[in-house]
Amino acid sequence: MKSATNVATEPLHDLEEWDEFLAGRYKQGKSEAEFRQYDAVATPGVAEFYRLNHKFQTVDYVLGKEKEYFGLNKGEKSIWEAAEFLNTLVDDSDPDTDLTQIEHLLQTSEAIRKDGHLKWFVLAGFIHDLGKVLCLWGEPQWGVVGDTFPVGCAYSDQIVFPEYFRANPDFDVPEYQTKYGIYEPNCGLSNVHMSFGHDGYIGEVMKNYLPEEALYMLRYHSFYSAHRHDAYRHLMSKHDIEMFEWVNKFNPYDLYSKGHVKPDVAAIKPYYDDLFAEFFPAKIAW
């Protein structure tokens, strides 16, 4: 079955292609110079994806999408319903070797559980990519996945393919191209508008239900220039920097827990039923 995101105009074969790019880029033990090289030889689909992402994620675009989605007016769903909905985001590749979206989520959360982390951390593992349902509401790939970055201030050269920002209309707005742009020094990330995507959206959906550490993991898990390269410290508060320890703890599970062994969903479902019941009402707003 072809999904709405797999139309000819979308550069990635599926959203996993971006996750696989990241896992390759940040392969354990790789030097900074090596991932520059890796980026240069990245699949053309990924490069084209970043070209679109960097060109179209403007301040105006972000403010418009925040208005459209952060009011959570897309209806109510349980966590399983949202996961099943995300599962309908399928591509036309081999169904025997590919994992479903739910299986991907469970691989992340089960790796966290095996390491003995607290329940909210396991939960963050399961839900961190549920925001990809944005694709099913017609959002383009470049507006759902990809590294996130602040808009309205100078772009860090630690963002992958920084040269593509030259085509962004904000590049020609002097106010947006100073170090601090529209922000105050160390104003805190809660005052910063990030490029729109599945991270910020799932953070909004979950903000009344999960501890702050988990919300940082959700909101900033694709903010690679900050959590991997220490960029944008001049916008972060002391509290942000403390909380980023949790983002860093989460990142290896996101990048490296995906294998090709299918989790036994039926066997572990009761654990997750209890986990969801502990943190959420039957349905929440999306």
Ligand SMILES: [Fe+2]
């Ligand atoms: Fe993600």
Ligand SMILES: [Fe+2]
């Ligand atoms: Fe992920």
